[in-house]
């Protein structure tokens with residue numbers, strides 16, 4: 001493809017998590033001129049603790065805390081949260097989406113053919129994961145290996161899991177789609193924070209953004225906002241869609257940990273190797289080894305100071321719940337949501353079951369950690385603020401990320417979001433000539 005400048009692009013995509021990166025990659029593959037605007041940095045995946053802290057743990061930016069002291073993280077970097085996610089793939093609730101007029105079966109099948117999705121092979125399933133599985137089965141749970149987004153043929157024994165970003169490229173992340181889009185001619189403008197979509201006569205015509213403290217603007221015939229469950233409603237509100245950012249989910253979680261001294265864990269433990277979904281109880285349970293830093297944070301938060309350095313003998317289970325919709329995102333990007341009594345009860349019920357599992361696995365000194373969350377979504381729901389093509393009330397303005405999920409969730413959402421990204425790309429190119437045409441000139445202000 002001929003190089004092009006940002007002044008004549010076909011589509012602007014704001015945000016490059018699994019939603020934005022998928023749309024960018026799909027459109028670039030179809031020869032469209034795509035500009036990706038990303039608040040966080042691009043550049044090489046360093047996979048070190050500095051990258052983890054600066055892109056996932058900055059208070060008020062990537063680490064958001066509710067009044068109930070529930071911490072929620074999101075990755076502010078090219079690739080979004082998938083840079084730091086646990087690489088677990090969960091089946092897409094196709095029927096639920098169909099009931100909202102969104103049929104992404106073909107797109108999900110295509111994604112499954114293209115991506116490295118499979119349960120872990122035996123060599124990657126560690127003794128600690130096996131021990132927890134054994135305990136769970138003895139406690140009566142159907143505890144099976146989960147599918148992972150991992151290039152297992154690239155993995156070598158002892159390789160650390162990419163908690164801090166995976167420089168060995170074993171764990172698939174949306175950064176790979178960003179890189180692919182760039183290799184096909186798309187432009188990645190990193191460190192560019194989109195503030196609003198420019199609307200003229202009921203149509204999106206471009207975006208305003210901050211780059212190095214300067215307010216700039218760029219035009220395009222189509223704008224896709226994909227800034228994640230928190231970032232997207234903020235951009236939409238600034239663009240006139242004031243109802244965005246209410247009644248959302250964030251899939252709260254608690255972990256329960258214990259000491260198993262005769263099995264040692266290391267950096268090569270893979271989180272969420274196996275687990276179980278208790279659909280009727282509204283939560284899932286999986287093994288959850290953590291990075292040393294997160295182990296430190298989780299353990300310190302509940303003052304189990306004597307356990308801070310027992311990282312290698314800690315067996316941990318995560319309980320992740322489907323919380324009821326509620327709360328609001330503040331205009332400043334804060335998260336306001338109280339866990340309902342029902343949601344707390346779900347998590348505590350899960351904690352009791354996790355204790356049983358750990359006891360069966362031979363764990364001692366069992367304790368639970370504080371509430372945490374990592375999947376904000378449902379802030380711009382299909383059927384409310386976007387239609388089944390993911391279009392907003394404004395022409396040429398679309399949303400594609402975890403925000404559009406229409407119902408309470410509680411599951412790893414990445415495959416669903418990728419399916420939605422492919423769905424939107426198809427929709428945009430099927431309407432080629434109408435939606436995706438050449439752009440206006442770039443305007444720079446300020």
Ligand SMILES: Cc1cc2nc3c(=O)[nH]c(=O)nc-3n(C[C@H](O)[C@H](O)[C@H](O)COP(=O)(O)OP(=O)(O)OC[C@H]3O[C@@H](n4cnc5c(N)ncnc54)[C@H](O)[C@@H]3O)c2cc1C
Nearest residue numbers: 015017019039080081086087088194228231401402412414
């Ligand atoms: C620790 C952790 C573990 C997880 N594990 C799993 C797992 O195992 N399986 C799974 O399926 N999911 C997992 N998730 C969740 C998953 O990563 C997210 O649900 C997914 O990344 C959401 O994709 P998205 O496209 O909606 O948004 P995001 O990934 O949040 O991407 C949004 C992007 O928009 C950018 N952005 C935000 N605001 C702006 C702005 N104003 N201008 C420009 N850019 C902006 C952000 O920097 C980011 O790149 C995990 C998440 C975390 C944090």
